[in-house]
Amino acid sequence: MLKNVATVLLDGVHPFELGVVCEVFGLDRSDEGLPVYDFAVVSAAGPALSTHVPGLTVSTPHGLDRLEEADLITVPATDAITSHDYPPELLDALRRAVDRGARVLSVCSGVFVLGAAGLLDGRRCAAHWRHADTLARRYPRAMVEPDVLYVDADPVITSAGTASGIDACLHIVRKEQGPEVANKIARRMVVPPHRDGGQAQYIERPLPKSSCDTVGQVLVWMEEHLHQEVTVEQLAARAHMSPRTFARRFQQETGTTPHRWLLRQRVLLAQRLLEATDETMDTIADRTGFGTAAALRHQFVRALGTTPNSYRRAFRGPQAA
Template identity: 85%
Template structure:
């Protein structure tokens, strides 16, 4: 049973991500019948640490020895975590935490600390989508999933950016104490106990444009005719190529197939319309080339992990759904 929680701090820690951990595990809610944790903030670099907010510091009397008794050790995000070095003593302590069967959790760029300790090797993991490529490059044995809010590879749990730390912390509470306790804490925090979809719905990532003129004009035409059904043969004819040559050139210059390129652009257009218009699902499906609301919903869920209605609620509020 989870009773003892420690959060490991480094210089440049982000106050919000630290605050998330303190809010879920550090507050005494015993008068409401909720779990009370033996909670401590632990410094890996001196008793007083700077944060990424100028002029704001964090002080704690606890050193790394406090990690040895924790059931859960959390590493929140911090400034330049993707490019800095970490104290070997902290990395050793994190490895010992896992070796003795306790859990570690990272919030956002805290995943880089777990990676440096070798705890992501061979494991699926999450990080803020902005850091996903760098994390995968620095730790090639890690299996980075850029579209999810958190990944539970017990005893190593990783979460994506900022508010995803709340999702992961509540997930741990749910595992340890059941949904009623997690829901009660979520109500106190005025957050949903579980969010639909993953961080894919928050990523700004149009597929890369071609720097070459070979398929550039065709890309422009495709983007202007997303509501039309087209074949590779038709696109190849516009590029004055054979279908086989066109498909090969398209893959080389865009990194994907014509079908996937069109599908992604249609989903992006649907996102824009859901955010900025009051059009019905059928109308949006027609404008984006999906044909009907059912097909739009199917492809939206496959691409973003959430429904068009849930996406609209997220970005425009419940009154727009």
């Protein structure tokens, strides 16, 4: 049973990610019949710490010894992403916690601390899409999943960007105390108890640049004619190449096939239209080349893990859908 929670801080801690775990686990909501956790903020680097926000500091009387009794240890985001010198006593404490059956949770870049402790080896883990490649290079034995909001590889739970820390915390509450408790906490925080989709819906992917002028010109033409049906043969003719040569060159320059590139650009256009317009799904499907609302929905879910209507609600509010 989850009762004792400790949040461990490094210098340069991000206040929002710290606030997330404090909000979920640190507040007394017993007046609503909700569980009260024995919660403490723990310092890994002295009583006073700087934060990501200039001029704002955090102090706590608790040291790393407080981690020895915690059922859950959370590690919020920190500026120390490039550091390879996390306090050895902290890494030892995290390993001991997992060995004795406690859970550890990282929020955003806090995952690098878990990697340094060896807790990601052979495990699936989440990371902010901006840091996923760096994390994978630094800890090659970790199985980094850059398109998800969080990963529960019990007893190691990792979450991606800022708000996904809320998702992961509520997931732990749901797992330990049930959906009713998690839903009540979410209602108090005015957040959804569970979000659809993954990080892919929040990643901005501009039109890929190509070092090949011929293929680059075809990419521009394709992006301007997403509503049109087009074949590899037609694209190759525009590039003055044989279909086989064009397909090979396209793969070399973009890292994908013409078909997959086209699908991705169509989904990106659909995202922009869902965010910025009130056009119907049929109209958006026509403008993006999917043809029907059903085809648009199918490809949207495949690419982003959420429906067009859910995406529009997330970015424009419930009234937009």
